Amino acid sequence: MQLPSKNRLVELTDQPIDADTLTQFVTTPLSGAVILFLGTVRELTQGKRTTALDYDAYPEMALAKMNELVSETAEKWPVQKIALVHRTGHLEPAEASVAIALSCPHRGDTFDAGRFLIDELKVRVPIWKKENWSDGTTEWVHPSAE
Amino acid sequence: MKTAVITVNVRKTEHMKITVKLFARASQLARASEVEVEVDGGASVADFRKALEAQHPKLKPIAGSLFVAIDSEYSSDDQVILETAQIACFPPVSGG
Numbered sequence: 138m139q140l141p142s143k144n145r146l147v148e149l150t151d152q153p154i155d156a157d158t159l160t161q162f163v164t165t166p167l168s169g170a171v172i173l174f175l176g177t178v179r180e181l182t183q184g185k186r187t188t189a190l191d192y193d194a195y196p197e198m199a200l201a202k203m204n205e206l207v208s209e210t211a212e213k214w215p216v217q218k219i220a221l222v223h224r225t226g227h228l229e230p231a232e233a234s235v236a237i238a239l240s241c242p243h244r245g246d247t248f249d250a251g252r253f254l255i256d257e258l259k260v261r262v263p264i265w266k267k268e269n270w271s272d273g274t275t276e277w278v279h280p281s282a283e
Numbered sequence: 284m285k286t287a288v289i290t291v292n293v294r295k296t297e298h299m300k301i302t303v304k305l306f307a308r309a310s311q312l313a314r315a316s317e318v319e320v321e322v323d324g325g326a327s328v329a330d331f332r333k334a335l336e337a338q339h340p341k342l343k344p345i346a347g348s349l350f351v352a353i354d355s356e357y358s359s360d361d362q363v364i365l366e367t368a369q370i371a372c373f374p375p376v377s378g379g
Contacts, residue, residue: 176379192378193306193307194306194378195304195306195352195371195373197355197369198352198355198371199378201355201356202355223378223379234378234379235378235379255379258379259376259377259378259379260376261376262378263306263350263352263371263373263376263378264376264377264379265306265307265308265373265374265376265377265378266377266378267307277307277308277311277374277377278377279307279308279345279348279374279375279377280375280376280377281348281375
């Protein structure tokens with residue numbers, strides 16, 4: 138099923154993500170279930186301490202791929218509304234870097250659709266994070282790169 | 284009445300200079316957010332990859348893992364690059 142543009146909110150932002158607004162956006166009288174997923178900056182990775190993450194994006198392509206993912210999700214599950222927002226710039230531990238909110242008539246579909254969205258976003262959408270380690274060094278994170 | 288024969292002379296562009304956007308570690312290694320790459324007219328993505336590595340050796344350490352995007356889509360190596368295309372190169376993504 139096509140998800141009309143009034144039922145989707147897809148954004149890149151350099152401002153803190155307002156999760157309440159996203160949850161309200163996806164909640165409709167026809168929904169029986171609403172989920173909110175937040176990806177947050179984790180302070181510890183394999184014993185190393187992160188002081189901050191810097192996110193960079195290729196904006197045109199990131200938005201195109203995020204919209205493509207939202208469309209695919211709506212084809213696979215009976216989703217009523219989807220919000221998909223990714224933050225860019227400098228984020229400190231516990232801040233949200235990505236938010237997914239969506240609604241369906243029944244709860245099972247919301248979990249499956251949300252899982253699909255975040256898993257696919259992480260391999261398909263051109264956004265990158267740079268670790269700022271507590272020892273002062275920085276490092277771009279590129280899974281499976283040399 | 285004479286039949287008019289119209290010859291369209293398609294002149295193959297000898298060289299194309301492509302502006303390539305770089306992101307994350309690619310941009311860091313090249314010390315630039317954009318670089319120029321010269322390729323022959325009709326070059327494929329595979330040809331472009333060779334030209335990129337030869338003309339920007341700083342990218343060598345990650346050349347094998349770079350994605351080439353054309354007009355905001357992931358490309359395949361046999362795809363032909365048009366002069367008007369928007370090209371970007373970047374290592375595996377790590378959003379979320």
